[in-house]
Amino acid sequence: MAVEERRIARWYFGGLASAGAVFFTHPLDLVKVHLQTQQKVEMGAFSMGVKVVRNEGALGLYNGLSASVLRQLTYSLTRFAIYDSLKNRISEGNNDKPLPFYQKTMLAMFAGAIGGFVGTPADLVNVRMQNDIKISVDQRRNYKHGLDGLYRVYKDEGVRRMWSGSSMAVARAIFMTFGQVALYDQYKQMLIQSGYFHDTISTHFTASFLAAVCATGMTQPLDVMKTRLMNAPPGQFKGIADCVVYTAKSGPMGFFKGFFPAFVRLGPHTILLFIFFEQLRKNFGYKSQVQKT
Structure with missing residues (x-):
């Protein structure tokens, strides 16, 4: 009976990898937020990006970066930590056999729900900071950074306001974690089991690309709702249903x-996230001895 040495990811690797990826993808996220907060379709992604650069300079595309990093160090760290910890514990109790897909799905949705709730305050500040440059100067919130934003929301609006839009954030996180984490895990397993792929960057790239396609399609309506609820001034929406009706007035799209x-x-972010995650796992993960029959 042969013994194989594997590297297991540490609980915080997902948060670090996601925070690293966001440095490359934050400008795209900022443009996305600006587009989602339009009630009427006034311009496309490229035109919106050009407008931001023209009005705020190239660094305007990185407005709210600190809050975006803070979000990944709460939201993504939590969901990856829960998913990987539970998955590894269940697998170890089952002679290190891969989990069936339905178990991965259940774990991912549970982890996503917790992560979405934990990350809501940072997500709210992230949305506000990204959208600040779009509104008139006298209405801007002017948070200095992510932590200042959290403190200002707590001080000026109260604890409950910090979790404004949490229902949408949790719902989105459930589907996002399923689409990203569980599907990536499953695609990677299927690719390696095919015999044509191995535990290499090309496999990580392919699996993460496929997961990103699925995750985007499943989460986009929830993402639009979450962004609007978080960015809305107090009292604009009575609840989720009111926001749904308001958004529907502009048509299904x-x-x-x-x-x-x-x-x-999401495509580049998911790809970079898992490439960084896998490199952290392979180079700095803890060693595990697995018996192969």
């Missing part, structure tokens, strides 16, 4: 505003 930049952002 109103729920898919920013779809192209969302995919353009």
Whole structure:
């Protein structure tokens, strides 16, 4: 009976990898937020990006970066930590056999729900900081950075306001974690089991690309709703249903505003996330001895 040495990801690798990826994809996320907060389709992704650069300079595309990083260090760190910890524990108790897909799905949705709730305050500040440059100077919130934004929301609007839009954030996180994490895990397993792929960057790239396509399609309507609820001034919407009706007035495609930049952002972000994650796992993960029959 042979013994194989494997590298297992540490619980915080998902948060670090996602925070690293966001440095490359934040401008696309900012453009997506600007598009989603339009009630009428005034311009496309490229025109919106040009407008931001013209009005704020190239660094305007990185407005709210600190909040975006903070979001990944709460939301993504939590969901990856829960998913990987539970998956590894269940697998170890089952002679290190891969989990069936339905178990991965259940774990991912549970992890996503917790991560979405934990990450809502940072997500709210992230949306506001990205959208700040779009509104008139006298209405801007002017948060200095992510932590300042959290403190200002708590001080000026109260604790409950910090979780404004949490229902949409949790719903989106459930589907996002399923689409990203569980499907990536499953695609990677299927590719390696085919015999044509191995535990290499090309496999990680292919599996993450396929997962990004699925995740974008499933989460875009929820992402639009989440963005609007978080960016709305107090009292604009009575609840989720009111926001749905308001968005529906612009037609069915109103729920898919920013779809192209969302995919353009989510694709590279998902690919970079898992490439960084796998490199962290392979180089800095803890060692595990597995018996192969």
